Amino acid sequence: MRAAIYRGAGHVTVEEVSDPLITAPTDAVVRVLRSCICGSDLWAYRGVIQRAVPSRLGHEFLGTVEAVGSEVRTLKPGDLVVAPFQWSDNTCPACRDGLQTSCVNGGTFGAPGTDGGQGEAVRVPQADGTLVAVPGGAESVSEAALRALLATTDVAATGLHGAVLAEVGEGATVGVIGDGAVGLCAVLGARAILGAERVLLFSRNPERQALGRRFGATDVIPERGEAAIATARDLTAGLGLRHIVEAVGTEASWEMALGMARDGGTIGAVGVPHTAPTLPLFPPFVHHLRIHVGVAPVRHYLPQLITRVLEGTYDAGPVFDLEMPLQDVALGYAAMSERRAIKVMLS
Amino acid sequence: MRAAIYRGAGHVTVEEVSDPLITAPTDAVVRVLRSCICGSDLWAYRGVIQRAVPSRLGHEFLGTVEAVGSEVRTLKPGDLVVAPFQWSDNTCPACRDGLQTSCVNGGTFGAPGTDGGQGEAVRVPQADGTLVAVPGGAESVSEAALRALLATTDVAATGLHGAVLAEVGEGATVGVIGDGAVGLCAVLGARAILGAERVLLFSRNPERQALGRRFGATDVIPERGEAAIATARDLTAGLGLRHIVEAVGTEASWEMALGMARDGGTIGAVGVPHTAPTLPLFPPFVHHLRIHVGVAPVRHYLPQLITRVLEGTYDAGPVFDLEMPLQDVALGYAAMSERRAIKVMLS
Secondary structure (H helix, E strand, O other), rough: OOEEOOOOOOEEEEEOOOOOOOOOOOOEEEEEEEEEEEOHHHHHOOOOOOOOEEEEEOOOOOOOEEEEOOOOOOOOOOOOOEEOOEEEOOOOOOOOOOHHHHHHOOEEEEOOOOOOEEEEEEEEEOOOHHHOOOOOHHHHOOHHHHHHHHOOOEEEEEEHHHHHHHHEEEEEEEEOOOOHHHHHHHHHHHHHHHHOEEEEEEEHHHHHHHHOOOOOOOOEOHHHHHHHHHHHOOOOOOOOOEEEOOOOHHHHHHHHHHHHEEEEEEEEEEOOOOOOOEOOOHHHHHHHEEEEOOOHHHHHHHHHHHHHHHOOOOOOHOEEEEEEEEHHHHHHHHHHHOOOOOEEEEE | OEEEEEEEOOOOEEEEOOOOOOOOOEEEEEEEEEEEEOHHHHHHHHOOOOOOOEEEEEEEEEEEEEEEOOOOOOOOOEHHHHHHHEEEOOOOOHHOOOOHHHOOOEEEEOOOOOOOOOOOOOEEEOOHHHHOOOOOOHOOOOHHHHHHHHHOOOHHHHHHHHHHHHOOOOOOOEEOOOOOOHHHHHHHHHHHHHHOOEEEEEEOOOHEOOOEEOOOOOEEEEOOHHHHHHHHHHOOOOOEEEEEEEEEEEEEEEEEEEHHHHEEEEEEOOOOOOOOOOEEHHHHHHOOOOEEOOOHHHHHHHHHHHHHHHHHHOHHHHHHEEEHHHHHHOOOOOOOOOOOOOOOEOO
């Protein structure tokens, strides 16, 4: 089969690799129907972080079960399944706490020695605890629903998780820092699922502004840094925001978050802090801030998100604004890295 | 009148100063019955932070109202009142959120231009929003109750706040890092008020260990650093603690807190981060931590703490293990700085 391979910064290829096989009785093999490129894939692509060369790429996919190990109970060949970006047993203490990204038997697709989502098939460890079958199967799912389901494998759930970490509830006013797919999905999650009344999205990119509005942003603010902080305060009688989603992970985005938080407010952060390794403690201390951070436990959110997608009440599919076959994946990386696309779907 | 004066690192005197006067219609003047020395007073005493020279000292006191301004409604001369370490109007948005230490009209006793608690009398701004009268007055309060009330001006409420920030509830298992008065009061607050079932106190000082046990610590752990983390994990089936109070504010104490937190756990921090100005973000991110920090809004807790003291169900008074007249305050600073006393009461 073919799969995307990382050959170094800026260098992604598609190569012939071995077909995946069941190697543990809890495995499944999934034939990929759709996969995509993640903002976090760009860290290595841009050379910001190290990644093994060569290594398989991608951690977002959905597909059809092709084979299952002898201990797999909840899945059978032919099932349409959605995979979270990490596998998990869904039974350990962390999983029972809803923190499947801390699973003691967990791991990330695309990590050394594992299959990546950007390929024709994937061996999925801990299949019962990882994959969620879509009721009705592939035949009953429209192309639009398939896109919406694909978004739930990472960005839709991660954005929602940011809003959950930010303690967004009914009627809340929320600031979202980051207009990538995760930030846009935080807008959608805050509005469509958590009942936020007002969402301030910080973005100066016309396409992202438009999608932010479509996802429910009530205020789109093009300023950055101190100017953005001033605008957020102007819009909240000088008090600042009780709820902030930090969906970037840079020093600049954290400064914005800290600067526009209301005293006693909550910052929910899902941006991987590659370039903001430390947080100043005095500003949070003086302003009574609640800092909630974490790698989104997508598996925790998948069942409810799948239900909402099938009901037609939740659709993060429009984050995919560029589509191409797996063979052209290198073009997709370039487009996302150059911010010509929000998110690329591979089919 | 006489008051304690900061004359530089390691140098505290008692000097004659002007009697306090009502200068705003919202002021009260309070004759001090008891005051005390705070761990945070030691930062300047030890030369770790700068403080104006000369300046008045102390922010913890209770006493009798001597005079009130024309707009003061809830207090009258003769009332026994407890003061939180900061004044507040108790009506602004932050105060209504229970964050009186973010009051727009607030300030700290002992700051430049204000009176300190370590003196014979204090001008209290925003008296209605700051002082809480003790029902029954001075005549009905025992010496023991007076000590317990004095503790509520800062350490008792700050320790409780740490446990509240750590989201301690009924049946919780809690780790308390810091065996100063605040840490010990966090033990008491977690057990006596919030219903924690198990409290691990990290202390190697026999007197503090004993008081920690008296306040309800179920496990007293003398190890520090990596050894303390290992012990905390051993005691929790390897999982770590869901609730941690960080009551020191150093890099070492934060490392302990991060190291012994259970994935998804909450760290409530009330130690002023003078020597730990930044927090590494990756460990909290990987372990889904909730970091809650802040300057305790003592005024928020005072009414309930005073009620509990008068009912006899809550007594942090034993934190005072050394007592002396105001005249000897310099000896008190030395004793606390050298850790020969947990907390010094001045009378």
